[in-house]
Amino acid sequence: MQSSYRPPENFPLQGGARDRTVVISMPEHPKDYIVWSMASLYFGNPFCLGLLAFYFSIKSRDRKVVGDLAGARAYGSTACCINGWALALIILTIIIAIIVVVVTMSAVTRHFPSHSPYY
Template sequence: MQNSYRPMENFPLQGDAGDGTVVVSMPEHPKDYIVWSLSTLYFGNPFCLGLLAFYFSVKSRDRKMVGDLSGAKSYGSTACCINGWALALIILFIIIAIIIVAVTVPAIVDHIKSEPSYGKYPYGV
């Protein structure tokens, strides 16, 4: 099994050659977007996309722990894409709900005010 880590490279800092200070470049770990996936799962979860994004985030984290950084990057990218679509759908649903409430509430109020018994007490008080 090959290790997918890049070999570490040593870069001497600028200065005298005799300083002996070396900077070691570390491989960048791919993101797994697990917090975003949990937020999508908890707060929105349209069409179970939050659950799917959480699945790919966990797979990405597992691949990262094993050392497969290319697989972790692939799963993380998929989780990010699914979270983006879920966020877009959540925002769209909220906008549609606001429009529906803004249109129907005034219509209901006008209908109630046009009733012949509006403003009269039902028991003649």
């Protein structure tokens, strides 16, 4: 996983013998989870959670463009949480579907034995 940390940049001041270094720390932009929200919207979308996550991702991106980093971080965190719940429900649904198919197939094969002439 790639880190988004960037070390502070140093810029020397104009001043002759007493040159000093100024450290400028740039604020880290919050994540908006837009790609994960689009994937949740397209694949599965249980209880419209993907749509809700997409909405909060767009709100986070809008807040980031305006310059409200605290609001963008809050909306991004909400989008991440909703995406997590959507992913958990999608995985749970797939597991339940696999179990139902396996149990149904085993019941059908037990109920209807093979119709071989040698049976």
